[in-house]
Amino acid sequence: NAGVTQTPKFQVLKTGQSMTLQCAQDMNHEYMSWYRQDPGMGLRLIHYSVGAGITDQGEVPNGYNVSRSTTEDFPLRLLSAAPSQTSVYFCASSLDGAYGYTFGSGTRLTVV
Amino acid sequence: EDKVVQSPLSLVVHEGDTVTLNCSYEVTNFRSLLWYKQEKKAPTFLFMLTSSGIEKKSGRLSSILDKKELFSILNITATQTGDSAVYLCAVHLDYGQNFVFGPGTRLSVLP
Numbered sequence: 001n002a003g004v005t006q007t008p009k010f011q012v013l014k015t016g017q018s019m020t021l022q023c024a025q026d027m028n029h030e031y032m033s034w035y036r037q038d039p040g041m042g043l044r045l046i047h048y049s050v051g052a053g054i055t056d057q058g059e060v061p062n063g064y065n066v067s068r069s070t071t072e073d074f075p076l077r078l079l080s081a082a083p084s085q086t087s088v089y090f091c092a093s094s095l096d097g098a099y100g101y102t103f104g105s106g107t108r109l110t111v112v
Numbered sequence: 113e114d115k116v117v118q119s120p121l122s123l124v125v126h127e128g129d130t131v132t133l134n135c136s137y138e139v140t141n142f143r144s145l146l147w148y149k150q151e152k153k154a155p156t157f158l159f160m161l162t163s164s165g166i167e168k169k170s171g172r173l174s175s176i177l178d179k180k181e182l183f184s185i186l187n188i189t190a191t192q193t194g195d196s197a198v199y200l201c202a203v204h205l206d207y208g209q210n211f212v213f214g215p216g217t218r219l220s221v222l223p
Binding site: 004031035041042044045056059090099102103105106 | 116143144146148153154155156157158160200202204208209210211212213214215216
């Protein structure tokens, strides 16, 4: 049972490049979320989904897009990378959205 | 603005000590409060608290919520080096999947 799998683990982008961070879970969880973690600021919610075909914005959605075509996958797209998007990104999933989320191991993204 | 504050931000203790980590919150629509432990990478879930005064316990860790004073504490007794981690407090707001996280408390347990 893999849980929540994020790829890649590390990525360096140039300003203006686009890329997709992948997230997959094999627990049949309906709820999935993307967070970014910056020093001293805790985790901040970017986007979340309550089921296939349904997504919504979190606290810091600008510059990011998501889609949820299947229950298992919830990719995060950076449209035009900026240095301010340098961060550690975590994907998380939950069965019912109320109890604790299961987090992936994170993607460390650096934008130069 | 919804806010979660944790104190202290950093703490160094020796094995065997007991520690208390604090989490206070100011949010518009409270649903629950959660504690996570983050070692090197992914946060792992510890507790979810919804009712005041009911202690949740797991081994040497325990937590309690005070909804009147808007805070929670996480206690760790007889600390071990394996307890070294960042402890995150989060409040689940009563709409959508909005969770507001605090900055975390970095606990270092020395042998």
